[in-house]
Amino acid sequence: MGLERGREDTDFLFLNIGPQHPGTHGVLRIVLELDGEEIVNAIPDIGFHHRGAEKMAERQTWHTYIPYTDRIDYLGGVMNNFAYLTAFEKLAGIVVPPRGQMVRVMMSELFRIINHLVWYGTFAQDLGQMSPVFYTFNDREKAFGIVEAVCGGRMHPNWFRIGGVAQDLPAGWDRLLRDFVNYLPRRLDEYDRTVMRNRLFQARTKGVGSCTVEEAIDWGMTGPNLRACGFEWDFRRKQPYSCYGQLDFDVPTGKSGDCYDRAAVRVEEMRQSLRIIRQCIDNMPGGPCNAEHPLTTPPPKARTMHDIETLINHFLGVSWGPVVPPGEALGAIEATKGNNGYYLVSDGGTNSYRTRIRTPSFAHMQMLPLLCGGLMIPDLLAILGSMDYVLADIDR
Amino acid sequence: MATAIVAGVELQLDLGPTAIPESTRDGIPTFWLHSSEIRESVRKLRHEVPHPFRMLYDLTAVDERARSHKNGRPTGEFTVVYHLFSYERNAYIRLKVPLEGDKLTLPSIVDIYPVANWYEREVWDMFGITFDGHPHLFRILMPRSWEGHPLRKDHPARATEMGPFRLSDAKLDAEQEALRFHPEEWGWSEAGKTRIFSS
Numbered sequence: 001m002g003l004e005r006g007r008e009d010t011d012f013l014f015l016n017i018g019p020q021h022p023g024t025h026g027v028l029r030i031v032l033e034l035d036g037e038e039i040v041n042a043i044p045d046i047g048f049h050h051r052g053a054e055k056m057a058e059r060q061t062w063h064t065y066i067p068y069t070d071r072i073d074y075l076g077g078v079m080n081n082f083a084y085l086t087a088f089e090k091l092a093g094i095v096v097p098p099r100g101q102m103v104r105v106m107m108s109e110l111f112r113i114i115n116h117l118v119w120y121g122t123f124a125q126d127l128g129q130m131s132p133v134f135y136t137f138n139d140r141e142k143a144f145g146i147v148e149a150v151c152g153g154r155m156h157p158n159w160f161r162i163g164g165v166a167q168d169l170p171a172g173w174d175r176l177l178r179d180f181v182n183y184l185p186r187r188l189d190e191y192d193r194t195v196m197r198n199r200l201f202q203a204r205t206k207g208v209g210s211c212t213v214e215e216a217i218d219w220g221m222t223g224p225n226l227r228a229c230g231f232e233w234d235f236r237r238k239q240p241y242s243c244y245g246q247l248d249f250d251v252p253t254g255k256s257g258d259c260y261d262r263a264a265v266r267v268e269e270m271r272q273s274l275r276i277i278r279q280c281i282d283n284m285p286g287g288p289c290n291a292e293h294p295l296t297t298p299p300p301k302a303r304t305m306h307d308i309e310t311l312i313n314h315f316l317g318v319s320w321g322p323v324v325p326p327g328e329a330l331g332a333i334e335a336t337k338g339n340n341g342y343y344l345v346s347d348g349g350t351n352s353y354r355t356r357i358r359t360p361s362f363a364h365m366q367m368l369p370l371l372c373g374g375l376m377i378p379d380l381l382a383i384l385g386s387m388d389y390v391l392a393d394i395d396r
Numbered sequence: 397m398a399t400a401i402v403a404g405v406e407l408q409l410d411l412g413p414t415a416i417p418e419s420t421r422d423g424i425p426t427f428w429l430h431s432s433e434i435r436e437s438v439r440k441l442r443h444e445v446p447h448p449f450r451m452l453y454d455l456t457a458v459d460e461r462a463r464s465h466k467n468g469r470p471t472g473e474f475t476v477v478y479h480l481f482s483y484e485r486n487a488y489i490r491l492k493v494p495l496e497g498d499k500l501t502l503p504s505i506v507d508i509y510p511v512a513n514w515y516e517r518e519v520w521d522m523f524g525i526t527f528d529g530h531p532h533l534f535r536i537l538m539p540r541s542w543e544g545h546p547l548r549k550d551h552p553a554r555a556t557e558m559g560p561f562r563l564s565d566a567k568l569d570a571e572q573e574a575l576r577f578h579p580e581e582w583g584w585s586e587a588g589k590t591r592i593f594s595s
Contacts, residue, residue: 014579031577033584043582047537055546055553090422217450217483220511238486326465329422330479330488343477345458348465358454358479366514395537
């Protein structure tokens with residue numbers, strides 16, 4: 001935090017924004033030091049959304065913690081399960097079969113679109129456009145229809161399982177997804193016209209809240225915000241997890257790292273996600289969705305009525321949950337908002353000894369004073385909207 | 397994970413002979429360091445090694461006091477864990493520092509990695525570990541009035557372990573007061589220069 005002392009002949013004004021304010025997208029307080037309407041300094045005051053998610057992991061079994069992860073980045077749905085299970089499966093040495101991998105990737109990319117649609121509409125609304133949010137939420141509702149058909153749930157479907165997913169895709173899944181993949185591009189084109197090419201939108205976002213690649217790296221910025229600075233770094237491409245190595249997609253980048261570029265990167269990411277989903281529909285492998293491994297949940301059942309050892313292991317696996325050998329692993333993915341990592345430590349028990357959740361929003365919010373210094377309050381709201389954070393992802 | 401091992405050996409040379417490697421399930425090169433060496437090691441990895449680790453990916457801690465499988469690791473009551481990431485190497489490195497109960501303090505690395513600011517505050521808030529040289533080592537997630545450090549193993553995890561909650565008028569006033577913002581704490585303006593505006 002740049003500590004600006006008082007200036008000669010100036011009275012600074014101190015202003016609270018939040019904790020209850022529509023522009024903060026959640027329970028967030030920002031304390032501003034103002035010189036007139038110019039922001040001299042800003043201090044984000046976080047923690048209002050803190051629910052002790054890391055502490056709760058120490059009381060839940062490895063399996064029953066999955067629904068808690070849904071609620072970290074609550075717009076990211078199964079993407080949270082993905083990060084947690086990437087870490088867990090490294091820890092337990094489980095390899096998900098090809099169909100399970102592709103089903104996971106397909107649903108995660110659908111959630112990336114769902115997240116970006118919420119961001120798109122609310123960002124436009126932050127800047128005074130009242131209509132786009134109704135359209136993007138309508139599209140999101142269509143996507144939720146697919147999530148509901150496939151997963152049963154909507155925002156927090158709790159659908160991934162250790163070693164795979166809760167159930168195989170339902171009959172007719174491909175038609176639902178194909179319809180959506182064919183439907184959305186026209187809508188995105190329309191939003192380009194109403195939002196991205198709107199002159200007021202551009203005036204409010206171009207050159208506002210920019211940062212360099214060096215600053216972004218110093219402050220731990222990841223995901224679309226980092227790429228908006230012109231640095232082509234996507235963990236799906238650079239450290240391909242699951243089946244991302246087999247999929248073809250572009251990594252969009254910006255140039256100046258301002259609010260407009262952050263928006264442009266996300267808009268293009270939605271198109272790339274559609275491209276990934278289309279490849280998943282066309283190339284979905286057959287075979288099982290879930291791994292054959294004693295630590296999966298629910299554990300393999302096929303041979304339980306044939307030998308007593310398998311029956312005992314199944315019984316323990318269902319009643320206790322998996323017992324994981326002592327060790328630790330970090331699993332990180334390219335989540336909707338940036339790099340989301342789980343650092344899991346096992347002490348050889350049925351629950352985690354320590355679960356650390358590294359979220360992108362935490363690092364991004366810490367950068368706020370750097371991004372908004374010297375600008376005006378309306379610029380601050382543009383920056384907040386362009387960063388795409390949720391408070392649950394900051395406070396956990 | 398052969399490349400990780402090669403990278404690990406090469407990095408151990410930079411970290412000095414007292415760095416103890418540990419093998420982990422994720423293959424990330426992991427080293428135990430003494431608390432007196434962590435600052436210098438982090439600085440080297442950030443500024444001196446070829447293909448430096450330019451991002452502090454994460455900084456957190458573990459309360460080791462309830463652990464039953466020590467497996468020959470350095471015994472400390474707490475462990476502070478640093479995850480650094482190098483874009484040039486496309487690789488993480490993990491540094492761990494064991495701490496004992498009466499010396500729960502480490503030098504701050506905020507001047508090396510500015511992003512460490514909030515992470516160190518969070519470790520202080522959750523574990524009660526202090527960082528020398530941190531500019532604003534206040535609680536970050538819990539209210540200032542909170543007693544204890546929630547991620548310690550002896551801190552209650554559920555409301556039923558904490559006794560009934562009562563909010564007396566006096567406590568309400570105290571909690572309200574604890575939310576008051578004090579500009580001078582943050583080095584904002586000389587006294588009297590900032591007008592406090594509150595509704």
